[in-house]
Amino acid sequence: MDLSGLSDEQVALIKRQHADGMVSVQVKAAEMKLDVSALDAALTSFTDQTAKASQAGAHATIQHSQTSAIGKTEVVIGNTERAAAGRFxxxxxxxxxxxxxxxxxxxxxxxxxxxxxxx
CATH class of the missing domain: 1.20.5 (Single alpha-helices involved in coiled-coils or other helix-helix interfaces)
Known part of the structure; x- marks a missing residue:
């Protein structure tokens, strides 16, 4: 970007806005990373609980919905017909x-x- 026609104050303002934008992108990336980690932990827990239910001879359907920085996620996990169909x-x-x-x-x-x- 050619900044030659701008005053020192205008250049400083553009640089500050650019730096603020970079910080915002880094914050958003960190939020998304946390949300992905939390979703991964939840899915692992749901899968483990379903496996334990199956080993005990029980039936389980776990339905979970969440909206986060990565978007909306809907999951059906279990060892029942409804879970196998994937219907929410x-x-x-x-x-x-x-x-x-x-x-x-x-x-x-x-x-x-x-x-x-x-x-």
Whole structure:
């Protein structure tokens, strides 16, 4: 970058901003490294716990979700069919499982609402 047309103060400001930017990048890299290490430790723990459950003849499904500097991570680990399928039980699965109950409850509320409003 050609700084020849700038005053000493402007050059100093640009150098300071550059240094601040470099520090910010280093801080972000350190945060990401910590997040990767924490995720690795969690996954190792989940895998170990699943192995112990299998050895004991038990079944286990561990579902974990986290958002960190490296992004969003969703993991399903276990020795069950659900874990083998890798399905993450989210909101949509709950809705699918209980859709008839939800529709029925809404219908009852509509009927009760119309009855109350009709009086």
């Amino acid at each position: 039980a989210g909101f949509s699965e709950v809705v699918q499982k209980y859709i008839l109950w939800i529709v029925g409850a809404v219908a009852v509320l509509v009927i009760l609402g119309s009855t109350v409003m009709g009086r």
